[in-house]
Amino acid sequence: MTQGTGRPLRADAERNRRLVLQTAGRxxxxxxxxxxxxxxxxxxxxxxxxxYRRFPDLQALINTLYAERLTTFRQLAADAAQQEEPGRALRHYLLAAATRRAEDPALELILEHASLDQPEIAxxxxxxxxxxxxLVERAVAAGAVRADFTSSDAYNLLYMLGTVSDRTEQIAPGNWRRYAEVLLTGFGLQASPAERTExxxxxxMRQAVWPRQP
Structure with missing residues (x-):
């Protein structure tokens, strides 16, 4: 959509817009x-x-990147809410969100620099x-997760897994899932044996901790 008009962009203009956003994220x-x-x-x-026609400055570009990511995570939460069992619903969201975070190493920077005072973004x-x-309240009420689990735990869990992924994804792809299993189990959300990672x-570990050492 064009900014402010709601009209769809031409196909070539939309391709360019997507290319700019993908390039900027990287x-x-x-x-x-x-x-x-x-x-x-x-x-x-x-x-x-x-x-510049689409984004007058870098802040506008970052805000657009943030809005796109909010849209993605809102959809992940909506999809998870369709799960009937509350614990499964919360676990579904956390794993889906962690997967998306692992694929997006720019996410933390975008979150840090987005303009939260923009009404639409807010x-x-x-x-x-x-x-x-x-999702959290349903799981707590059902006894599917620790009684003291809160939404802030969900956000911090994703932050921790994202940090692991940023450091190890090029060396041991998907290794963050091992720690997702540990954290989810610790909070009372049982992980599936099929999801266990070596x-x-x-x-x-040497490459991850000391990447510049010969």
Missing amino acids: MLAERGTAVTLNEVAREAGVGVGTV EMADELGRRVDG AMTDEQ
Whole structure:
């Protein structure tokens, strides 16, 4: 959709928009907010004017990236809520959200720098919060998770798993799932044996902790 009009973009314009957003997400993950719109345009292979027509500055681009991610996580929460068993519903969301986080190393930076005072973004964030609160409250009421489990635990769990993934994904893909199992079990949400992941080898740990050492 075009900003402010609600009209769909032409197919080529939408392709360029998607390309710019994907490129910006990757560059933000690699270099942080030192990235400029000119560099994003060059890396994406589109004209500088194409970028600036959609995003007047880097903040506007980050806000758009954040809104897209809020949309994704709201849908994950909505899908999880369709599970009849409350514990399964919460576990479904946490694993789905952790998977999405593992695929998106720019997420923490985008969360940190998004403008939460934007009404549309604030409303989307509030809605996501309500959906996650609902999943947590149902699971607690059903005794499917520790009685002291809260939504903040859900967010911190995702943060921890994301940190593990950022450090190990290129060395031991999917290894974060091993720690997801430990954390979910610790909170009372039983993990499936089929989801168990082997521990990293000594060599993989060396690469993860000391990546610059020969």
